Amino acid sequence: MATLGARLFLISGLLAATAAPHVSGIHSSTSTSPPSAISGQCPNQPAGRLEYDPLRKCPLPGVLGIIPDIEPSPETPWTLTPKCVGEEQKISNTTSRVHCIFTDGNFRTGHGTSLITTTTVAAHLVGLEAFNDRPARLEAAKRDAVPAYEIVELEGRGKGAVATRDIRRGEIIMVDVPALLVGTEFLHDVRAHHRRRLIKQAINRLPGKTRDEVWSLSRNNGEYEIDAIMGANANSVAISDNGIHVGIFPKVSRINHSCRPNAYYRFSETRLTMEVVSYHTIEKGEEITMSYVPLETKRQERRKYLQDNWGIDCQCSLCKASDYDQNESEASRGRINELRDSILNARNNGFFQDAINIAEDWHLVSEWERVPPLAPEYHDILAELYWRKGELVNATRFGRMALDEWVKFGSVDDDQLEHARVFLNQVWPVAEKRRKGE
Numbered sequence: 253m254a255t256l257g258a259r260l261f262l263i264s265g266l267l268a269a270t271a272a273p274h275v276s277g278i279h280s281s282t283s284t285s286p287p288s289a290i291s292g293q294c295p296n297q298p299a300g301r302l303e304y305d306p307l308r309k310c311p312l313p314g315v316l317g318i319i320p321d322i323e324p325s326p327e328t329p330w331t332l333t334p335k336c337v338g339e340e341q342k343i344s345n346t347t348s349r350v351h352c353i354f355t356d357g358n359f360r361t362g363h364g365t366s367l368i369t370t371t372t373v374a375a376h377l378v379g380l381e382a383f384n385d386r387p388a389r390l391e392a393a394k395r396d397a398v399p400a401y402e403i404v405e406l407e408g409r410g411k412g413a414v415a416t417r418d419i420r421r422g423e424i425i426m427v428d429v430p431a432l433l434v435g436t437e438f439l440h441d442v443r444a445h446h447r448r449r450l451i452k453q454a455i456n457r458l459p460g461k462t463r464d465e466v467w468s469l470s471r472n473n474g475e476y477e478i479d480a481i482m483g484a485n486a487n488s489v490a491i492s493d494n495g496i497h498v499g500i501f502p503k504v505s506r507i508n509h510s511c512r513p514n515a516y517y518r519f520s521e522t523r524l525t526m527e528v529v530s531y532h533t534i535e536k537g538e539e540i541t542m543s544y545v546p547l548e549t550k551r552q553e554r555r556k557y558l559q560d561n562w563g564i565d566c567q568c569s570l571c572k573a574s575d576y577d578q579n580e581s582e583a584s585r586g587r588i589n590e591l592r593d594s595i596l597n598a599r600n601n602g603f604f605q606d607a608i609n610i611a612e613d614w615h616l617v618s619e620w621e622r623v624p625p626l627a628p629e630y631h632d633i634l635a636e637l638y639w640r641k642g643e644l645v646n647a648t649r650f651g652r653m654a655l656d657e658w659v660k661f662g663s664v665d666d667d668q669l670e671h672a673r674v675f676l677n678q679v680w681p682v683a684e685k686r687r688k689g690e
């Protein structure tokens with residue numbers, strides 16, 4: 253059975269950070285605090301993990317031939333010899349902290365990607381077959397081929413992504429892969445000038461089209477070009493549990509911030525793919541936005557974070573709302589956090605009915621505040637709670653609803669779908685037996 257913990261983690265991730273907690277302080281100096289500093293609540297996995305498989309083990313570095321400065325071998329996807337940070341440039345000398353540039357120029361039929369990360373993380377990703385070419389699911393590919401948005405000049409506000417048709421809630425608006433992924437450990441370990449030089453090299457190792465796309469991205473007013481590009485465009489994602497990486501996803505970086513966003517992103521490490529998904533119906537002509545800050549962040553903190561990291565003076569509808577409305581919003585976001593903790597507590601202490609009641613409140617408040625949990629995730633939680641409580645009719649009912657919704661959702665990862673299937677296969681026979689009075 254899928255573990256409830258993983259699901260709740262997924263939901264809490266969704267609430268904790270709807271989108272891009274971009275790299276914090278990347279343009280300041282050598283020290284870069286991970287985005288988690290802002291709230292301590294899974295900001296590294298904005299919409300939760302898309303996959304959870306404790307059986308997947310990270311292969312040891314070296315096993316796959318990922319050793320500094322050796323020629324690429326047939327077992328590794330690298331199309332160029334990995335270039336690693338030399339002894340004199342790093343602080344730590346443990347094996348897992350050797351940082352290299354890994355480039356796969358063939359990634360996603362020639363899009364290419366460069367990673368600057370530890371050999372351990374690189375081996376983990378190779379072990380997940382993240383670099384194997386897998387055809388995108390038909391639906392996702394179709395959606396991607398006819399984008400529901402265009403990048404246009406917004407009256408006096410620079411460029412943004414605008415819906416070209418009505419977009420349903422839960423629709424996948426954008427599917428993107430990283431041109432560049434940089435481990436925050438690397439940012440910590442390596443001195444500023446080496447850091448910039450290596451990031452520049454990583455970008456220049458990309459195939460021409462992708463490389464040009466990165467260099468043409470917008471910049472903030474950072475002193476150094478690399479930092480200005482990273483600062484203005486990087487999204488953070490988690491790889492291998494705690495390995496926070498900042499990535500340049502060229503398409504996703506076109507989406508602007510709002511504290512009342514209509515979309516959020518989620519990342520799949522097994523496919524190195526990011527999806528932007530709509531929170532609720534987006535009308536044709538509406539700008540598509542994501543929150544760069546965890547949604548429950550307090551207003552003052554939110555403003556400071558936006559200002560410090562992107563130089564944004566928040567102009568979204570919530571920031572411009574009346575004092576009264578802003579206070580209301582503060583209160584309900586606080587409430588959403590409390591409720592989430594209560595669900596976990598009740599569940600952990602075996603009070604399943606309490607957890608169910610609280611989950612329903614939590615659903616209502618988050619719908620009201622327009623930071624709704626997506627329906628399938630909510631139904632997954634209810635199904636598992638009913639299962640634990642022994643209410644098999646509802647467990648089946650909500651399990652089936654979740655499954656149908658995951659199918660409709662057509663996510664890049666089939667994991668949630670698979671979890672929902674496995675769950676139903678377990679519950680259904682027991683429920684049937686009981687119904688027949690056996």
Ligand SMILES: *[C@@H]1O[C@H](CO)[C@@H](O)[C@H](O)[C@H]1NC(C)=O
Pocket residue numbers: 343344345346
């Ligand atoms: C680096 O390795 C040497 C021996 O190989 C060890 O004495 C030293 O403590 C290590 N330094 C760090 C920072 O781990």
Ligand SMILES: *[C@@H]1O[C@H](CO)[C@@H](O)[C@H](O)[C@H]1NC(C)=O
Pocket residue numbers: 409410411412470505506507508509
């Ligand atoms: C939206 O993002 C673009 C960069 O993609 C930037 O130039 C523009 O100023 C942003 N607009 C707002 C309102 O933040």
Ligand SMILES: *[C@@H]1O[C@H](CO)[C@@H](O)[C@H](O)[C@H]1NC(C)=O
Pocket residue numbers: 575576579
């Ligand atoms: C909003 O909250 C602030 C600080 O908590 C308070 O000073 C202010 O009076 C409140 N405004 C309204 C309209 O409730």
Ligand SMILES: *[C@@H]1O[C@H](CO)[C@@H](O)[C@H](O)[C@H]1NC(C)=O
Pocket residue numbers: 643646
């Ligand atoms: C099943 O779920 C509904 C909520 O959708 C609830 O009203 C009902 O009481 C539940 N039934 C049982 C037996 O728990």
